[in-house]
Amino acid sequence: MFLNGCEAMLNNIDLNRLRTITAVFNKRSVAAAASELNVTSSAVSQSIRLLEKELKTQLFLRIGKRLEPTPFVTELCLAVNQFLGQLDHVLEGDQIKAISGKVKLGAPSLFGSGALMKQIGRLRKRHPSIQIQAVLGDTKRLLFDLLEGRLDFAFLDSGKYPVSTKDLLLQPVVTEELILCCSKSFYKEHVDSDHSYKHLSGLEHIPYHDSSEAIYKWYMHHFGKAPKLNPYLMVDHPIAILNAICDDLGLGVVPASTVENRKEIVVISTRKRPLVSQIVLAEVKGKVYSRAQRIIVNGLRSALEADWIR
Known part of the structure; x- marks a missing residue:
């Protein structure tokens, strides 16, 4: 019909x-x-x-x-x-692999540098002719770029947004655990098994860019209050946070997926359950995707949802 x-x-x-x-x-x-x-x-x-x-x-x-x-x-x-x-759906095998085009997507910096990049890498191998550009940034910038047509779609942290989302379709796709961690040597010298708010909040922290939002969220979740930070080091990329942590420069909040199998990292735990952030897929209502764009958005959504279920 x-x-x-x-x-x-x-x-x-x-x-x-x-x-x-x-x-x-x-x-x-x-x-x-x-x-x-x-x-x-x-x-x-x-x-x-x-x-x-x-x-x-x-x-x-x-x-x-x-x-x-x-x-x-x-x-x-x-x-x-x-x-x-x-x-x-009519296209199969080599026909799908031969599809070319450009796809521009957005994602929060922490999420985009972790679980999302792994899935983009897997899709890239299956669709070598599709060029993917990932823009990592804060929620406000991603929303404006999406609504103004500079992004094809975006992944966003769930929550209250600074602009109206009435023109968007928002679909939860995955949750990620955010952890507070440090290097083994920093832990031995400064933490020494004391995971109390008073002790941890007095140590050096490494925030992302000029925002300590992720750190504040972790403390609010685990202790119900946020520390007053005066960091001497701020970095502008999530990978730089990991490097700074590994170089014994302080505590940092990162997605758990970014430190898997890294034996030099110690995760700070409390009696509370882990802090979990929900990620949603944001699409402009009625947007007509190219074949390349549909392959990537559907592929990422399916892969992330499958990981979430597992």
Whole structure:
């Protein structure tokens, strides 16, 4: 029924115009869509006008500098996305491997440098012709980049967000354990089996960039209060935190997956259960993915959910 409906629609609509409309829908901008399609902005605007004339309905509303889709064009793009998704199931074996394209995704720095990178590496081996760019950053930046069309999709920490998420689909995909840890020599010299709040909070900590959010979360979870930190060292990459920890520079909070099988690391435990952070997959509602984008987003979602279940 669905395929028949799409066939009837495509018989009456220029496919190039439909492709143009989905690009505008994804980017929310005529100029950005034109750049993606390698055509002029006037050509994109003309396609919108012609398709609106053919369908006898308005497709986009201009709000400030952004184009907001009408309910009709949202449904149209959802249908096109579903149709293309069904076509992907027809492709098998070498045909899937031969698919090429670019995918740009976002993720929190700690999560992105741990479990996510492992799964990206596995997908890369199965789909060598797909180029993946991972942008690691804070939640606010990732949300803005996703809503402005600079990211195809993103993984986010769950919780309260600084901007509205009404245009996003948010799906929990995995949880990660966040641990406080240090090197064996730092533990022996400074911790010495004293895991009390008073003792631990007085030691040197290594925060990520200019934020101690992960450290505060760990202390709030385990002790119900956050320490006053005055770190002498701040780093701008999660791997740098691990390196600093291994070099005996202090305590740091990292995903448990990043220190698996590292015998030089000691995990600080308390009587409380481990601190667990939920990660959600954020997608723009109705976004029409390319084949490469669908392969990567579905592959990562399935792999992360499978690890979560295990």
